[in-house]
Amino acid sequence: MNSVQVEQQSYEMPPRNGFTIAHFLTVADIDRSARFYERVFGGRILSRGDSNGAPGYIQIANTWLIVNVGGGPTPDKPAVTLSVLPDPDKVSSFMNIRVADIQACYELWRSRGAEFITEPKDKYGETRCYIRDPDGYIIEVGQSKPDFTYG
Numbered sequence: 001m002n003s004v005q006v007e008q009q010s011y012e013m014p015p016r017n018g019f020t021i022a023h024f025l026t027v028a029d030i031d032r033s034a035r036f037y038e039r040v041f042g043g044r045i046l047s048r049g050d051s052n053g054a055p056g057y058i059q060i061a062n063t064w065l066i067v068n069v070g071g072g073p074t075p076d077k078p079a080v081t082l083s084v085l086p087d088p089d090k091v092s093s094f095m096n097i098r099v100a101d102i103q104a105c106y107e108l109w110r111s112r113g114a115e116f117i118t119e120p121k122d123k124y125g126e127t128r129c130y131i132r133d134p135d136g137y138i139i140e141v142g143q144s145k146p147d148f149t150y151g
Contacts, residue, residue: 025133034067
């Protein structure tokens with residue numbers, strides 16, 4: 001396994017120093033999505049959002065997920081509208097989760113209600129499969145093969 005040395009030693013949301021990266025998903029129901037990521041992946045709900053437009057924040061392992069309902073343009077993004085996927089079979093990005101034991105994760109997360117598109121399949125350098133979340137977003141789950149290296 002390759003390791004990467006970074007200057008920042010502590011990752012938290014919000015960050016006290018440096019920066020933290022979070023993935024934002026536009027969802028139909030904040031609570032439903034937060035509960036899904038909590039139940040399936042053992043995420044920790046930091047904030048459930050509210051009816052005034054505050055998003056939900058979920059910590060999942062070493063990353064954060066922000067979930068909020070869609071909406072029209074705002075002063076800081078005047079030409080952008082956020083909406084859930086109109087066609088869940090056409091995506092331009094997805095979350096990628098790397099695991100140590102894909103078969104164990106497949107069985108555990110399936111028992112917690114994850115809906116997998118297929119069972120794990122061998123692919124160059126990895127074994128992988130995909131989950132759909134309640135809004136149709138796909139999440140790749142992959143395990144690198146023992147001799148595979150990045151870069």
